[in-house]
Amino acid sequence: MTMSRPLSATTSYERLAAAGVRAQLARIEELVTSTRAAVDAIASGTVDQSTLGALAANVIPRWHFSMLNDRERNDAYATALERQVVPGSHVLDIGSGSGLLALAAARAGAGRVTTCEANPLLAEVARQIIDTQGLTDRITVLATHSSAIEIGREIATPADMVISEIVDCGLVGEGILPSIRHARRELLAPDGTILPQGAKLYGQLMESSAVQRLNHVEVACGFDVSLMNALATHGHFPTRLATWPHCALSAPVELLSFDFTRDVPEQQNRSVSFEPTTSGTAHAVVAWFELDLGAGVVLRTTPDNTATHWMQAFLPFPAPVEVAAGRSIEVELRCVSTRLSATPTRVCTEAPSTTQEATR
Numbered sequence: 001m002t003m004s005r006p007l008s009a010t011t012s013y014e015r016l017a018a019a020g021v022r023a024q025l026a027r028i029e030e031l032v033t034s035t036r037a038a039v040d041a042i043a044s045g046t047v048d049q050s051t052l053g054a055l056a057a058n059v060i061p062r063w064h065f066s067m068l069n070d071r072e073r074n075d076a077y078a079t080a081l082e083r084q085v086v087p088g089s090h091v092l093d094i095g096s097g098s099g100l101l102a103l104a105a106a107r108a109g110a111g112r113v114t115t116c117e118a119n120p121l122l123a124e125v126a127r128q129i130i131d132t133q134g135l136t137d138r139i140t141v142l143a144t145h146s147s148a149i150e151i152g153r154e155i156a157t158p159a160d161m162v163i164s165e166i167v168d169c170g171l172v173g174e175g176i177l178p179s180i181r182h183a184r185r186e187l188l189a190p191d192g193t194i195l196p197q198g199a200k201l202y203g204q205l206m207e208s209s210a211v212q213r214l215n216h217v218e219v220a221c222g223f224d225v226s227l228m229n230a231l232a233t234h235g236h237f238p239t240r241l242a243t244w245p246h247c248a249l250s251a252p253v254e255l256l257s258f259d260f261t262r263d264v265p266e267q268q269n270r271s272v273s274f275e276p277t278t279s280g281t282a283h284a285v286v287a288w289f290e291l292d293l294g295a296g297v298v299l300r301t302t303p304d305n306t307a308t309h310w311m312q313a314f315l316p317f318p319a320p321v322e323v324a325a326g327r328s329i330e331v332e333l334r335c336v337s338t339r340l341s342a343t344p345t346r347v348c349t350e351a352p353s354t355t356q357e358a359t360r
């Protein structure tokens with residue numbers, strides 16, 4: 001694939017973007033080459049482990065394995081399903097992965113399970129695993145995104161229960177908000193059950209130059225390499241907080257609350273006030289979630305829970321902020337579809353009762 005004419009390049013950012021486009025096109029060409037090799041292997045009947053490995057490297061995130069080995073997660077979902085699936089009912093599972101939740105719903109007594117998976121390779125894996133379990137007659141796998149499902153086309157009637165586990169470390173990163181919103185409106189029976197039924201995001205002010213340096217650089221070997229920061233993420237990214245030096249500067253506070261049994265806005269802006277308990281340099285808000293699976297089952301990804309595969313979400317500030325114990329700091333928390341970000345707006349530097357502009 002070639003560009004018909006060079007992109008205009010008048011500023012440094014435009015040159016960076018033009019180079020980014022070339023890098024992306026090169027990646028697409030690599031994907032085309034690897035796709036052709038897989039198509040040839042299928043046509044010649046020579047598919048082997050290396051063919052699948054090459055495809056998986058491109059389209060399957062590694063976390064599927066740690067997720068499937070997360071007993072706390074698996075047991076919580078299995079228990080919640082055992083307690084809530086109505087025998088004989090129709091369950092719609094959004095995001096099959098290996099088919100695990102669809103299998104658990106069938107074991108819990110669902111009469112019929114429809115499970116959809118946007119990734120065709122995973123959908124096929126789920127199909128074959130379900131077949132191995134002898135449950136093909138009760139579980140239907142649709143290789144499609146849930147938003148493409150229509151009543152009367154892919155499924156005959158609305159589901160009695162919609163289940164999903166499409167949450168990343170920051171809860172919203174895998175698209176749970178738009179997917180549940182669509183499913184509630186279009187695919188769930190009026191008196192149907194949604195699982196998870198709600199979630200809360202918690203967070204605290206964090207000093208950790210070690211984690212900040214996973215996404216920020218100034219000088220290396222005496223050279224200013226800070227232009228690299230143009231490529232840093234402004235949204236949340238995963239970090240196993242317990243494995244990095246860090247210092248919590250405030251108590252945890254509730255950041256956002258979601259009730260999936262109602263329409264949840266996909267965009268939320270909230271000013272959150274933190275009361276530092278320790279003076280220091282705040283680099284970020286570190287966030288984790290509580291996922292309410294109903295019937296008393298709750299999953300928590302608190303920093304001290306190192307058993308779960310979910311890490312914490314690091315929401316880096318645009319620039320570190322000095323905070324003083326007892327002097328509040330206001331942080332603008334933004335949740336835009338699949339991304340969380342945090343920006344300090346006001347830091348109280350004089351006395352607990354006054355505020356002034358943040359030093360950023």
Ligand SMILES: C[S@@+](CC[C@H](N)C(=O)[O-])C[C@H]1O[C@@H](n2cnc3c(N)ncnc32)[C@H](O)[C@@H]1O
Nearest residue numbers: 095096097100116117118119145146165166179
């Ligand atoms: C975190 S995995 C969970 C897999 C499985 N449900 C489990 O719990 O083991 C989520 C899967 O859902 C798929 N997915 C996410 N959103 C989806 C949607 N709206 N429709 C269909 N598949 C979706 C992803 O491709 C991914 O394979």
